[in-house]
Amino acid sequence: MTPKRKKRLSIILGLVFGTALIVGLVMYSLSENINLFYSTSQIAEGEAPVGARIRAGGMVVDGSVKRATDSLKVQFAITDFEHQVVVEFTGILPDLFREGQGIIAQGKMDANGIFQADEVLAKHDENYMPPEIAESMKNKQEAVK
Amino acid sequence: MIPEIGEFALIIALFVSVVLALIPMYGASTGNEMWMTYAKPLAMGQFFFVVISFICLGYAFSQDDFSVVYVAQHSNSQMPIQFKLSAIWGGHEGSLLLWALILSGWTFAVSRFSKALPLDMLARVLSVMGIVATGFISFLLITSSPFARYLPRFPADGADLNPLLQDFGLIVHPPMLYMGYVGFSVAFAFAIAALLSGRMDAAWARWARPWTNIAWAFLGMGITLGSWWAYYELGWGGWWFWDPVENASLMPWLVGTALVHSLAATEKRGVFKSWTLLLAIFAFSLSLLGTFLVRSGVLTSVHAFASDPERGFFILMLLALTMGGSLTLYALKAPNVKSESSFSWLSREVFLLINNIFLTVMAVTVLLGTLYPLLIDALGLGKISVGPPYFNAVFVPIMCAMAIAMGVSVAVRWRETTVKAVLNKLWLPAVISILCGLIFPLTYGNGFEVRVFLGISVSLWVMSSVFTEFMGKFRNAQTITSRLKQLPLSYYGMMVAHVGVAVTAIGITLVSTYSEERDMRMQKGDSVELAGYQFTFQGTHVVKGANYMADQATIVVTEDGKSIVTLSPEKRRYNVKNAMMTEADIDPSLFRDLYVALGEPLEKGAWAVRIHYKPYVRWLWLGGILMAFGGLLTVADKRYRQRSVKLEATHA
Numbered sequence: 001m002t003p004k005r006k007k008r009l010s011i012i013l014g015l016v017f018g019t020a021l022i023v024g025l026v027m028y029s030l031s032e033n034i035n036l037f038y039s040t041s042q043i044a045e046g047e048a049p050v051g052a053r054i055r056a057g058g059m060v061v062d063g064s065v066k067r068a069t070d071s072l073k074v075q076f077a078i079t080d081f082e083h084q085v086v087v088e089f090t091g092i093l094p095d096l097f098r099e100g101q102g103i104i105a106q107g108k109m110d111a112n113g114i115f116q117a118d119e120v121l122a123k124h125d126e127n128y129m130p131p132e133i134a135e136s137m138k139n140k141q142e143a144v145k
Numbered sequence: 146m147i148p149e150i151g152e153f154a155l156i157i158a159l160f161v162s163v164v165l166a167l168i169p170m171y172g173a174s175t176g177n178e179m180w181m182t183y184a185k186p187l188a189m190g191q192f193f194f195v196v197i198s199f200i201c202l203g204y205a206f207s208q209d210d211f212s213v214v215y216v217a218q219h220s221n222s223q224m225p226i227q228f229k230l231s232a233i234w235g236g237h238e239g240s241l242l243l244w245a246l247i248l249s250g251w252t253f254a255v256s257r258f259s260k261a262l263p264l265d266m267l268a269r270v271l272s273v274m275g276i277v278a279t280g281f282i283s284f285l286l287i288t289s290s291p292f293a294r295y296l297p298r299f300p301a302d303g304a305d306l307n308p309l310l311q312d313f314g315l316i317v318h319p320p321m322l323y324m325g326y327v328g329f330s331v332a333f334a335f336a337i338a339a340l341l342s343g344r345m346d347a348a349w350a351r352w353a354r355p356w357t358n359i360a361w362a363f364l365g366m367g368i369t370l371g372s373w374w375a376y377y378e379l380g381w382g383g384w385w386f387w388d389p390v391e392n393a394s395l396m397p398w399l400v401g402t403a404l405v406h407s408l409a410a411t412e413k414r415g416v417f418k419s420w421t422l423l424l425a426i427f428a429f430s431l432s433l434l435g436t437f438l439v440r441s442g443v444l445t446s447v448h449a450f451a452s453d454p455e456r457g458f459f460i461l462m463l464l465a466l467t468m469g470g471s472l473t474l475y476a477l478k479a480p481n482v483k484s485e486s487s488f489s490w491l492s493r494e495v496f497l498l499i500n501n502i503f504l505t506v507m508a509v510t511v512l513l514g515t516l517y518p519l520l521i522d523a524l525g526l527g528k529i530s531v532g533p534p535y536f537n538a539v540f541v542p543i544m545c546a547m548a549i550a551m552g553v554s555v556a557v558r559w560r561e562t563t564v565k566a567v568l569n570k571l572w573l574p575a576v577i578s579i580l581c582g583l584i585f586p587l588t589y590g591n592g593f594e595v596r597v598f599l600g601i602s603v604s605l606w607v608m609s610s611v612f613t614e615f616m617g618k619f620r621n622a623q624t625i626t627s628r629l630k631q632l633p634l635s636y637y638g639m640m641v642a643h644v645g646v647a648v649t650a651i652g653i654t655l656v657s658t659y660s661e662e663r664d665m666r667m668q669k670g671d672s673v674e675l676a677g678y679q680f681t682f683q684g685t686h687v688v689k690g691a692n693y694m695a696d697q698a699t700i701v702v703t704e705d706g707k708s709i710v711t712l713s714p715e716k717r718r719y720n721v722k723n724a725m726m727t728e729a730d731i732d733p734s735l736f737r738d739l740y741v742a743l744g745e746p747l748e749k750g751a752w753a754v755r756i757h758y759k760p761y762v763r764w765l766w767l768g769g770i771l772m773a774f775g776g777l778l779t780v781a782d783k784r785y786r787q788r789s790v791k792l793e794a795t796h797a
Contacts, residue, residue, distance in 0.1 A: 007490075018502075026510055026539055030517065033535035037528035055530060072666055072744070072753050091664045092744030092753045095380070095725040 035106060043109065044083035050109045056085060056117075057104040065099060078103065089117040096122040148213050151201025152292040155242075158194035158249070159282040161187055165252075165275030169268035173342070181268035185256045188271050191278060192253035199246045202233055202291055212299040215239060215291040221305040221721050223692035231316040232306045237456070238291035240319060244436070245281050247320070247327045252278065255331055255356070262352055269338035270331075277330050280463045288456045305721035308693070314374030322367030322394060326432040328360020329397060332404065333429035336422045337471060340478040345422070347485070350412035353425070355780040357408055361401040362776035368394050369769030380727030380742040382662070382757040384765060387536045392515045393435030396508045400428045403504040405776065410497050414559055415485030417498065422479060424501075426471045431508070433464045438515070489561040496554030503547035510539045548603040548650065551643065552610035570617065574609035578602045590659060600654025604647040611643050634782040642775025649768025655761040662758070664744065668751045676758035678739060679703045684750065685743075693717045695728070698752065700741050702732065709739075716743045738762050 038048045040058045048054055058078030065076040072091055076099075077084045087105050097103060097120060107117035165187040172180025202215075206229045211217040219236045220229050234240040252274040259267055285291075335353040339345045371394070376384040385391065404424040411421045437460040488494040514531045521529050556570045582602025586594045622628035661675055667682040674680075683699040695715040702709045715728040729742035737760045744753025 022506055022510070022543075025542070026513060029535045029538035030514070030531065033532045033538070034517075034529045035532055037530070055528075067747065069748070070666070072664055092381075092742075092755050095727055 037104075040078055040080045040085040041083045043085045043115070048109050050111060053106065053108055055104055055106050056087070056115055057102065058085070059102050060097070060099050062099045078105070085115055086113075087115045087117050087120075089120055093120055094122040098122075147201050147204050147208075148210065148292040148294065151198045151205070152286075152290060154194045154197040154201065155245075155282060155286060155290075155292075158191050158198065158245075159279065159286060161191040161194060162249075162275045162278035162282060165191060166272055166279050167275075168272075169275075170272035173265040173268040173272070176265075178264065181264050184268045184271040187275070188249075188252045188256040191275070192249040195242075195246050195249040195282075199233075199242060202239060202242060203230055205292075206230060206233055209303070211301070211303050212294050212296065213291075214293045214295050217295060217300050217303045219303070219306050221303040221692065223720065224306065224311065225691050227316060228306060228311045232310070234319045235306050235310050235315060238285070238289045240323075241281070241285050241289055242291055243320065244323055244327060245278065245285060247323050248274070248278050248281060248330060251327055251331055255334075259352065266338055266342060266344070266349075266352075269341055270334045273334035273337045274330060277334075277467075280466070284456075284459050284463065288459055302721070305692070305719065305724075308717065308719045308722070308724050308726040309378060311692075311719075312374070312378055314370065314378055318367060318370040318374055321363055321370055325360050325362075325364020325367050325401075326394075326397065326435065328356070328363055329401060329425075329429040329432050331356040331360060332425040333471070336425035337474065340422060340471075340474050343478065343481060345418050345482050347412055347415050350408050350421070351785065354405075354408045354412055355785050357401070357404055357425070358776045358780045361398070361405050362773040362780075364394065364398050364401060365769055365776065366773040368398060369766050369773070372769070373766050376762070377729055377731055380729045381755070382660075382729070382740050382742070382759065384656075384762065387514075387533045389515050390435075390439050392511050392536075393431075393438045396511050396515075397428050397431040397435060399504050399508040399511070400424055400431055403501045403508075404428050406497050406504075407501055410494055414488070414494060416488065416494055417501075418482045418484065419475075419479040420501070422475060422482070424505075426468070426475060430464065430468045430471075431512075433460065433467060437461055437464055486560070488559070491557060491562050491564060491567065493554055493557045493559045493562075496550055496557055499550045500547060500554060503543055503550065507540060507543050507547075510543070511536065514539070544650070545599060545603050548607050548646070551646070552606045555611050555614045555639070555643065570613055571610060574606060574613050577609050578605035581605050589655075594658060597654055597658050600650060600658075604650040604654070607647040607650070608644055611640050615640060633784065635779040635784075638775045638777070638779030638782070640775070641778060642772045645768040645771025645773075645775060647768070648764050648771060652761050652764030652766075652768060656759055656765065659760045660758065660762075662756070664753065664755050666747060666751055667754045668749070673756065675756050676737075677704060678709070678758065680741070680756055682752070682754060685752065688715070690717065692721065693719045693726070696743070696746070698741075698743055698754070700730075700754075702739060712739070712741045714741045714743045716746070733763060735763055736761060 035053055035055045037055045037057065040056065042048060043056060048056070056078065058080050061077040061079050061084060064084075065074065067074050073088070074090070074093065075086060075088050077086050079085075087107075089105070089107075101122055104121045105115060105117035106119040106121070107115055110116050165184065168180050169184035169187070172178070172183070204210075205213050205216050206220055207226065209216070209220065209222045209229075211220075215236065215238050219232045219239070224232070232239070234243040252271060255274070256267070256271055259270075262270070332353055335349070335356070339349050339353075368391075371391070372384045375386070376382065404421065407417050407421045407424055410417050437457060514535050517531055518529050521527060552574065553567065553571065556567055558566075579602050582598045582600075582605065583593075585601045586592070586597040590597065618632060619625060619628055663673060663675055665673060667673070669682060669684040672679055672681040679702065681701045681703070683701060685696045685698045688695050688697045695717040697713050697715045700712045700714070702712060710732045712730040712732060714730040717726040717728055718724070719726060727742050727744075729740055731741075732739040737758060740757035740759055742755045744755055746752055
């Protein structure tokens, strides 16, 4: 091989190797860090895996919020107006967390069928419904029809 | 009446920009000098009418004209005047008008400050910007006019602005960010003009570079301000959330950073020309993509207000036309562009190229993580979200690799350097940074941490290699002061910006490793210790603001029995929307922030309280400011001014 070709070959090898490395890194991190969204009906029907990190969303059920008296532990139920799921969370809830408000919780299902949330998100707009919830409710309505 | 004038001015501005898009362009391609000279007055006219339109909207806001739908939805008579005025860009329609204002402002600025530019080039650049303005102003008028009225019956008072936005952050963050976003349209216009005219030489790079640097500096500043704002306003002490909309601003910044460097190489050595053109096209396209993501509501995000498929579709079409058109032009014309010089393996050109590749790859990985949920959803494979761990896992290693290359790139010379010369320069910085990286986690923290070692060594490597290179400039100097004056401003700009990168990297490393946080229930008199500080909760009292009522807590912070500061976080309830808002209180300092926010009231006067200890968090934004400042310093370099003066002389 001429020196020029050698140079070219090493450029190409370098590029291929680098691209492969980055694609691998990206694919691996994507596969590790994707959180699937489940509606409360899907969870109630047992579709959600136990122990895997998922997102669950629904409207907070009126009168379901219960606080512990000595810690920041809080329990509430979310619903898509068909099935309810109980959520437990320890910490400070967002400002717009209210009964009747749509929220998204991130966390895991435990063995007792309770959703252990490590993060609760409520949107900063009172009329806002997370698209995931809006869609899962729409599907429900269509299924009823 | 006034809002109608605003609407009317906007319609005139649209006509002016259509003419600006057509006439000078046609003049340039046929060599008709008179038609080319129309570009300047047209740019001025367009700016003039958009300004009138903007003032009309501002007037409607200041006069509480709630017959205007947009004003009624985003303002309220109780709001302080500064928030009434910044509410102009508090929603979709107004922020698009701000966009149009800034675009026409940039167009006007290019027409004023480009005396050195040949007439046909200037005509083409301004025409391309006219095309963009035509797209945006028609978007405004067709889908989202801020001047629409509620008639005949309009509300007695406005619906109020989102409390989160009633803050100093709203006054400065969006305009800065938009200055950056829209500023890339100048680089884009220069690239298209170069492709059309087939002139792509060092002079071209010299004209385009100051504009690109200014836009890049504004964008960086906007992102920095946004991060700082989120940190103190959202009440959970985070400074970057990998939110799709943040990503939308980060992507053009990353590509813009690549563009700034590639332009430097194009100007100095006449290399990477077609790559520079491509980056200019992509930087602006990503800005448009960002607008699409924010405005269409396709993504779940704190920034996505209302979703409107029609608007999303319009921007998507605009994006498709811009990218499709410019990339087709690129494919046709770019093969004619030739490099003017060659370089060897170990040269600054190669390292700039490596840095460019890293930056582009980072932008692509962010793009992938942002769009992946959309793709999966479109394919019907379910609703997913890509969390921060993905971005951290991909971003951090590439960032480290890039920082190492950054250190080398300042030490190598253009064209060619010997390995020995590089080693001679860099062995000392390498040793120092590795040693400090080893020592720091042991003395500062509670033991050795690999991430701290990496973060600190890499940051110090960037700093010390810049410093060594700087000292090297004085080896043969007669006197230090004369040499200091001799060095071009752009060189200082580069140094400041690189040090800024290191400062930000140190901030990120330390704040994400050594932060401490406690959420707890506190009764009056309760005390808690965090990172050596005692926080004592002394109850709350009610305070009244202009348009809100608040519970204000008193939290006394002591260290070793000595009182340091009294923090007063608030929980506000805004009267109109009855919306709750957390107002954190922060004791800032260069090496640590103490951050206190109220959660919700619990029974018996107890509160949920969140306390953060954030070491080195200020460094994040300090670095961002340094980078932006470095970018601006480069623009102030006299070679950009001298040129124009000289050329003017030859013209005369």
